[in-house]
Amino acid sequence: MEGHSVYVPKSGFTKWLEARLPIISLTHSSAVAYPVPRNLNYFWTFGAILTMMLVVQIVTGVVLAMHYVPNAKLAFASVEAIMRDVNFGWLLRYMHANGASMFFIAVYIHIFRGMYYGSYKAPREVLWILGVIIFLLMMATAFMGYVLPWGQMSFWGATVITNLFSAFDEIIPGVGTWIVTLLWGGFAVDNPTLNRFFALHYLLPFMLAGVVGLHIWALHHVGQNNPTGVEVKNICKDTVPFTPYATVKDAVGVVFFLILFAWFLFYIPNFMGHADNYIEANPSVTPAHIVPEWYFLPFYAILRAIPSKLGGVLAMFSAVLILAFLPWLDTSKVRSGNYRPVFRVFFWLFVAACVVLGWLGAKPAEGGYTLAAQILTVFYFSYFLIILPLLGLFETPRQLPGSIAEAVLAKKAKRAAPADASVNG
Amino acid sequence: MAETVPSAEPTRRDFLLIATGAVGAVGAAAVAWPFIAQMQPDAATIAAGAPVEVDLTPVAEGQILKLFWRGKLIFVRHRTKAEIESAAKVDVASLRDPQPDSARVKEGHAQWLVVYGNCTHLGCVPLGHQGAYEGWFCPCHGSVFDTSGRIRQGPAPTNLPIPPYTFVSDSKITIG
Numbered sequence A: 001m002e003g004h005s006v007y008v009p010k011s012g013f014t015k016w017l018e019a020r021l022p023i024i025s026l027t028h029s030s031a032v033a034y035p036v037p038r039n040l041n042y043f044w045t046f047g048a049i050l051t052m053m054l055v056v057q058i059v060t061g062v063v064l065a066m067h068y069v070p071n072a073k074l075a076f077a078s079v080e081a082i083m084r085d086v087n088f089g090w091l092l093r094y095m096h097a098n099g100a101s102m103f104f105i106a107v108y109i110h111i112f113r114g115m116y117y118g119s120y121k122a123p124r125e126v127l128w129i130l131g132v133i134i135f136l137l138m139m140a141t142a143f144m145g146y147v148l149p150w151g152q153m154s155f156w157g158a159t160v161i162t163n164l165f166s167a168f169d170e171i172i173p174g175v176g177t178w179i180v181t182l183l184w185g186g187f188a189v190d191n192p193t194l195n196r197f198f199a200l201h202y203l204l205p206f207m208l209a210g211v212v213g214l215h216i217w218a219l220h221h222v223g224q225n226n227p228t229g230v231e232v233k234n235i236c237k238d239t240v241p242f243t244p245y246a247t248v249k250d251a252v253g254v255v256f257f258l259i260l261f262a263w264f265l266f267y268i269p270n271f272m273g274h275a276d277n278y279i280e281a282n283p284s285v286t287p288a289h290i291v292p293e294w295y296f297l298p299f300y301a302i303l304r305a306i307p308s309k310l311g312g313v314l315a316m317f318s319a320v321l322i323l324a325f326l327p328w329l330d331t332s333k334v335r336s337g338n339y340r341p342v343f344r345v346f347f348w349l350f351v352a353a354c355v356v357l358g359w360l361g362a363k364p365a366e367g368g369y370t371l372a373a374q375i376l377t378v379f380y381f382s383y384f385l386i387i388l389p390l391l392g393l394f395e396t397p398r399q400l401p402g403s404i405a406e407a408v409l410a411k412k413a414k415r416a417a418p419a420d421a422s423v424n425g
Numbered sequence B: 001m002a003e004t005v006p007s008a009e010p011t012r013r014d015f016l017l018i019a020t021g022a023v024g025a026v027g028a029a030a031v032a033w034p035f036i037a038q039m040q041p042d043a044a045t046i047a048a049g050a051p052v053e054v055d056l057t058p059v060a061e062g063q064i065l066k067l068f069w070r071g072k073l074i075f076v077r078h079r080t081k082a083e084i085e086s087a088a089k090v091d092v093a094s095l096r097d098p099q100p101d102s103a104r105v106k107e108g109h110a111q112w113l114v115v116y117g118n119c120t121h122l123g124c125v126p127l128g129h130q131g132a133y134e135g136w137f138c139p140c141h142g143s144v145f146d147t148s149g150r151i152r153q154g155p156a157p158t159n160l161p162i163p164p165y166t167f168v169s170d171s172k173i174t175i176g
């Protein structure tokens, strides 16, 4: 996108460097002059928050790896040593463990933001799909990270999740078992599994960083969406330069997010974990209630809602992958939920369904809980496969503002004259 | 320069292109092979699968012994008369994974049931003497197994599998 200003090197050194590697002008055009819609709200600060969280995870993770031992006999004790013996080890580990949860809180808000404002629609399909890939990589990374402390939840979580692949035996006998043995490097989750999970847990965040780069590249190529969903028409009127406007707003978002993070970190560091993971892995006893980390619970509830093994596994993977098809499933021409009165109702029902599914995922799979999970699973898929395709055809959207600037001015005028009681989203 | 005439006949260049591509593909597959094969169980893991002998004398009637072979959990269950009867009288055709009890034990040793100890759903350890059939109940997603280790209710698709084993004497088995 065309920016608000162009970097011109002035000193001898910057002229010399720019002629060889135009890195200062690249930084300038993407972080200073880059045009940002002037009406962005705080939901748009989650991109910066997520980038920060990735850095937090990598920095704390690399430091933890200096003290952690990826061996089935020593791993549990090494994490306890990090907690008790290593200087500030408790802080670093709590940062990393709670950091993973905070990362997912942010990514869920970020995804729902995109779903509400229609940020996945043309020309942002590739940007959106890169986001889905990031989400998948995050899930793989967090899953393997949770195995590393080698507690009871680590071990049984790893057993249950890797066994998901054995469902493929129901399609071609033997294939599922082959995949599972390949993942384990043995005949059960054991030392070889822990070793390779550690190697991959170290690797994936860097691949994640690479995909984040592509995600931002795509973003800066097509430009940001905004709460009206109306494209930028005039750079001068509709946008402001990234620095200082977005930089400062992002910084405010980051600070508030860090306060929440610090609250978990210093007051309830084990709230989002599970007590059973402070018991060392024991392959002969499964804990009475095995539950995955909270951020996997909605998908886990979908897995358990289906009374067949293969069906459950396919439903669970589809629940994530269906996100990638969202740009083509939503047939409405209007992006923002602010101008779609019926969509808005279904959107919030969808959010509620995800939250309740998450709650159900932590409940025992029996009776009423299973029935509720089944109903919500049907709703989850209907939202994508029936409701969104049909809504676009039947819903009458509200009048869109002519431009971002017009929408901003209308809002200002309304604030100045509160007597005008027309209700506006 | 030689003139290049588009012709229907395959040219020498077409041949070279296809041949190079084919050799390249074989080369890529040959290099990929060790990278995938290294993930399979290594020699030490397989060697840990040497047969184990189990003395059955200390296992009292009604008791379930847990042991490991190749890193996998195995149940050795000393079944009571009532447990054997309830496993035998089931209508085999009505089962999800139809197998008569007699096919799951060694002839003349019906009191000994030897099965893998991980649920065939997603691998949790089912709890013995629990569930509607008092065989096993899996706490993870509610699979119920009978006293023959056969799946009766819940999401598990198959019976608890039987590891390879033989009776060395009436009170001793070798697993593996």
Ligand code: HEM
Residues within 6 Å of the ligand: A054, A057, A058, A059, A060, A061, A062, A063, A064, A065, A068, A079, A093, A096, A097, A100, A103, A138, A141, A142, A143, A145, A146, A147, A148, A149, A201, A202, A205, A206, A208, A273
């Ligand atoms: C996307 C970024 C990452 C996520 C979401 C993530 C997530 C996790 C999670 C959930 C745990 C388990 C924490 C616990 O309950 O103890 C963990 C552990 C661990 N992670 Fe990461 N991680 C990330 C990046 C990294 C990186 C880049 C490294 C190293 C280079 C790393 C090294 C470790 C180590 C050594 C442990 C074991 C120590 C412990 O359990 O605290 N992580 N990770």
Ligand code: FES
Residues within 6 Å of the ligand: B119, B120, B121, B122, B123, B124, B138, B139, B140, B141, B142, B143, B154, B155, B156
């Ligand atoms: S693992 Fe036993 S029921 Fe799922």
